[in-house]
Amino acid sequence: MNQQQNEQTPAVEEAKKKNVMQSLQQLGQTNVPTLESNIFCLPVIGQVEGHLVMPPQNKTTKYEHVIPQIVAAEQNPNIEGVVIILNTVGGDVEAGLAIAEMIATMSKPTVSIVLGGGHSIGVPIAVAADISFIAETATMTIHPIRLNGLVIGVPQTFEYLEKMQDRVIRFISKHSKVTEEKLRELMFRTGELARDIGTNVVGRDAVKIGLIDRVGGISDALTELNRLINTKKGELLQ
Known part of the structure; x- marks a missing residue:
């Protein structure tokens, strides 16, 4: 035997x-x-992949993987909080907004931390958490959304683009301390980015303009998340 x-x-x-x-x-x-941990870690890395499959050499965060993970974390009674780790160049606007909306509507405490970069559509994902952190050396690029592929040059196309832009701006301003006016000013600034329009903010600058809540590292993020978890437990006991 x-x-x-x-x-x-x-x-x-x-x-x-x-x-x-x-x-x-x-x-x-x-x-x-x-x-075994009561905290679920959700990494958002590389490019946020939407309906189109990216080339195999690209590192991607696939929304069809992320969305079920968020649902599972929300339903699992052993998970008491979620930490979102971002190092992303951005990607598909609607996929990014879908992930951000799911994070924002979770009943469990959430904390995000931008390490390396949280660019483009990574900005709404970062601010969707209850509390957001950014490392001192991390950067965030704020720029207008763009369309890839065939674009039909008619007024309806530009109206659609403007409405999508408004959705992103409203979401960011709702979940952070930055105003819509300031956000538009940062998005359409010229002269700062060599090959684009927009603004690149680093660490403390992101906090100064109200985009991110605090500067800190992973220990700061986990300490804050544990504080939120304990606060929620206290509220449930009352």
Whole structure:
């Protein structure tokens, strides 16, 4: 019996390794470390992929993976809070807004932290959390939305683009301290970005203009998230 168990052990270990590798390749996640936690970590990295599949060499955050994870975190009673880690160049506007709306409407406490970059449509995702952090060296690019591919040069196209722009601006201003007027001024500023119009804000500048709540690192974000969790527990006990 013991000999049979010993013979099966390498096969079981190999199956576990294979499952970990598949999870890492498909979702960018691994089960290491194995510490059971009451906090769910949601990474938003690379390019936010929407309805069109990006080239295989691009690092992407696929919305069809992220949305079920948010739903699972919301429903799981063992998860008490969510931390969103951003290092993204932006991507699909509607996919990014969908992720941001889901984060904003979660009943559980949420904290976001921008590490490296939280550009373009990454801005709404960052501000969607209850409290947002940014590292001192991290940057955020605020610019108007653009259309890729065939664009029909008729008034309806530009009206659609303007309405989509308004949706992004309203969401950001609603979930941060920056006003719509200031946001539009930052978006349409010329001369700062060499190949685009808009503004690139770094660390403390993002906090100064009211886009992000605080400057800090991962320990600051987790400390704040635990504070929000304890506050929510206290409210439920009353």
